[in-house]
Amino acid sequence: MTTSQTLQTWGELRTAVEHLQRRLLHINEIVHPDRRRANIVQLQEQMMADGFWDDAQRAGQIAQRLESLKKQERQHEQMETEIAQLRTLVDDDDEGDDDTLALYVQEYNTLRTALDALETQLLLSEPYDDHDALLTIFAGAGGADAQDWAEMLLRMYTRFADRHGWAVRKLDASPGAEGGYKSVTIEVRGEYAYGMLRTEHGTHRLVRLSPFNADNLRQTSFARVEVLPVLEDDTDTTIAPSDIRIDTYRSQGAGGQSVNTTDSAVRITHIPTGIVVTCQNERSQLQNKEQAMRILRGRLLQRRLEEQAETRRALRGTQTTAAWGTQIRSYVLHPYKRVKDHRTGYETVNIQDVLDGDLDAAIAAALHFHARNNHAILETDTDTSDKT
Secondary structure, three states: OOOOOOOOOHHHHHHHHHHHHHHHHHHHHOOHHHHHHHHHHHHHHHHHOHHHHHHHHHHHHHHHHHHHHHHHHHHHHHHHHHHHHHHHHHHHOOOOOHHHHHHHHHHHHHHHHHHHHHHHHHHHHOOOOOOEEEEEEEOOHHHHHHHHHHHHHHHHHHHHHHHHEEEEEEEEEOOOOOOOOEEEEEEEEEOOHHHHHHHOEEEEEEEEOOOOOOOOOOOEEEEEEEEEEEOOOOOOOOOHHEEEEEEEEEOOOOOOOOOOOOOOOOEEOOOOEEEEEEEEOOHHHHHHHHHHHHHHHHHHHHHHHHHHHHHHHHHHOOOOOOOOOOOOEEEEEOOOOEEOOOOOOOOEOOHHHHHHOOHHHHHHHHHHHHHHHHHHHHHHHHHHHHHH
């Protein structure tokens, strides 16, 4: 949450307003408003095409995407206008009375808070950012501690979703022998759920005094978080029936009536890639199959996006560590308390707040980090194409 800034002189206020204008220019360099406007025109043309409304579900999604882009455009233009107007007022009333200064400082703080919110929203401009999310946590090295760490992360993300008013549903879980989870998958439904959570994709490291050994020694454990967009059947990620093998088995763990007494759990293997997904928390085999297919479509999309990103990195000419297995963030509970994001440099000593779901600051920093990297890659791609 942004705090109000105390500005006591006209010079301080003028400098602060100029900084707002520079921030907005920097945002423009990252999000490329001209590309957003081109996307708006493209979607409008699609909606005017013959037969567009024949597929009501797909048409509704495109219409929703168009309205979201138009809203961003309106808010962006309004912010540019209001900051420019404040700059003019401050310049015209330079050295005015204290009451006028206080009024303009109040307006500045209002605009700064609004720009913080708009900045995060504008950074959520990737193609699937407005989708719901599938989030899977895999316990890594660390044995029982890692499985407990997976459960702690599940609680953290569930509370983060609660803070944003999002709905969370557990789709699949493999419990650990001493508690926690070997793996657990949840579906998160809410506005820009995937866009916010995609920054959590990677390996998370926990350092603490272990509750699972008699000597209470310090233990380092790892868990990998996978975040995928929820994709429906009408996406361009199609799966041929001949490319998958479907197995059924007895569901494990708590469930509703008949969940544990029938072969309702489903395992789907994508033969060309070897990707395996499971789902067992629904009441019927058909429901589990539908959920597993959605997870599989998400993983195939993620694979394709990562391959495209690797291609862009190769064009850029720099070596970047792959996303899988990358330690993106450390949570240290002993011998000191600190959360540090190794990508962005963001850190805080309020580790309990983070574990209770206060992730907004860390995610905002990660969104800026990804946007800057994508901007640099796109600029290099443009330079390469110009020289060809």
